[in-house]
Amino acid sequence: MEKVFELNGLRVVDLTKLLDPATESRRCRLIRYNTGGPIPDFHTALDLTSHLGTHCECPYHHDDNWPSVAELPLTTYMGRALYVNIEHMQPNTHITGADLDKVLSGWMKEGDIIILDSPYKIEPFTPKTNTEEDKRLFVNGETAEWLRDHGAKCIGFGDGVSIENCNEDVKPFHDVLLAENIVFLEVLKNLELLESDTFFMSYAPLPIVGADSCPVRAYAIEGLPGFTR
Secondary structure, eight states: OOOEEEETTEEEEEOOOOOOTTTOSSSEEEEEEEOOSSSOOEEEEEEEOTTOSSEEEOGGGTOTTSOOGGGSOGGGGEEEEEEEEOOSSOTTOBOOHHHHHHHHTTTOOTTOEEEEEOSOOOOSSSTTTTSTTOOOEEOOHHHHHHHHHTTOSEEEEOTTEESOSOHHHHHHHHHHHHTTTOEEEESOOOGGGOSOSEEEEEOOOOOOTTOSEEEOOOEEEETOTTSOO
């Protein structure tokens, strides 16, 4: 599948995981049927989990009283994105406020989308998770508080940052950020194809009332005026 495109002089990078029902470990079933009549009229029933492939998690994922996918404004799901590949940290260490100061000071603006990554990459949500092979960086409550206090609108994750390390890290990370309607963007792909660390990004979910999360088609547009360093 093609991953990089040219559009009116701009570079577009697809950051979405390709989904194949034949190999996907999470719930992904397509039921194709013909509605009948003299003209072929094929439809497909989609039997999917809301956390399938590249997906956007919203506050309702963590609390019944917080907004679902359809209740957040469309602008929640697009904006200026920063790809933050943290290279100065040791494996299996927590991303602290000081670490974020080091990599984001003078670069981040309020309302930015922050994509965290590192060189210690493995596929997330696989049997490799939390094994000796898993050297990814960790997030926790301190990471979340820094991102909240500096005005992030969305936190995305490359394969170099763990979001399933342990409950003591994951729960406060969710508590702090989702309480402020700061959404999560998980299972991003093709980040190595980016030529810029600052770009326009979109990851709009279907506006389904009561959905806590939704698979998305995430993409970057590089070179768009107003969405650079």
